[in-house]
Amino acid sequence: MSETKETREKELGEKAVIKVSEMDPRFKYEIRKIPGAEKIMLCFQCGTCTADCPIARFSDSYRPRKLMRMTQLGLKDRILSSDVIWLCAACFTCVDHCPQDVGIASIIRALRNLAVDEGFIPRVYKELGSCVLKTGYAYRIPELRHRKREEQGLPPLPKANVESIAKLSDVTGFSKLFEEKKVA
Numbered sequence: 001m002s003e004t005k006e007t008r009e010k011e012l013g014e015k016a017v018i019k020v021s022e023m024d025p026r027f028k029y030e031i032r033k034i035p036g037a038e039k040i041m042l043c044f045q046c047g048t049c050t051a052d053c054p055i056a057r058f059s060d061s062y063r064p065r066k067l068m069r070m071t072q073l074g075l076k077d078r079i080l081s082s083d084v085i086w087l088c089a090a091c092f093t094c095v096d097h098c099p100q101d102v103g104i105a106s107i108i109r110a111l112r113n114l115a116v117d118e119g120f121i122p123r124v125y126k127e128l129g130s131c132v133l134k135t136g137y138a139y140r141i142p143e144l145r146h147r148k149r150e151e152q153g154l155p156p157l158p159k160a161n162v163e164s165i166a167k168l169s170d171v172t173g174f175s176k177l178f179e180e181k182k183v184a
């Protein structure tokens with residue numbers, strides 16, 4: 001199927017034009033220092049990763065090849081503030097097929113970690129994290145669910161040790177993330 005001007009524009013989003021002022025030439029070196037992301041500059045834009053990516057098949061915006069190019073170009077703010085980097089399912093199909101052995105999945109993981117460092121956490125992850133801190137579970141289990149379990153003769157769900165989770169989160173800095181960070 002041929003790509004129309006409209007679909008290209010949709011894929012690139014509102015900010016299709018790249019300004020030189022947006023490009024941070026140090027970004028690729030910053031990324032290259034992160035374990036697993038050392039080969040970012042080997043990407044020669046063949047597009048195999050995008051062609052084989054199961055997420056790209058169902059998304060108009062997720063294109064691993066494009067993410068690699070944007071990273072090489074140093075479009076740091078645009079990448080880190082985008083929800084798109086959080087769409088990767090870490091299936092490693094791209095890693096298996098890349099002719100340059102770029103290690104895309106690890107680079108995307110590095111981009112996500114940097115995004116969090118810069119204060120961008122998608123709302124859904126922020127809510128999941130907050131729920132783990134408060135209840136020990138990734139989502140709130142409604143009272144009705146507990147009653148249904150009882151009616152079905154199922155044992156009650158194990159109680160999470162919220163104090164231990166809080167201590168662990170403080171030590172690792174996990175809880176601090178949720179106090180300070182912006183929501184993407």
Ligand code: SF4
Nearest residue numbers: 043045046047049098
């Ligand atoms: S398959 Fe590898 S070389 Fe080709 S565009 Fe993707 S990352 Fe770059």
Ligand code: SF4
Nearest residue numbers: 053088089091092094
């Ligand atoms: S690891 Fe991520 S980018 Fe690579 S094929 Fe899977 S979903 Fe796509």
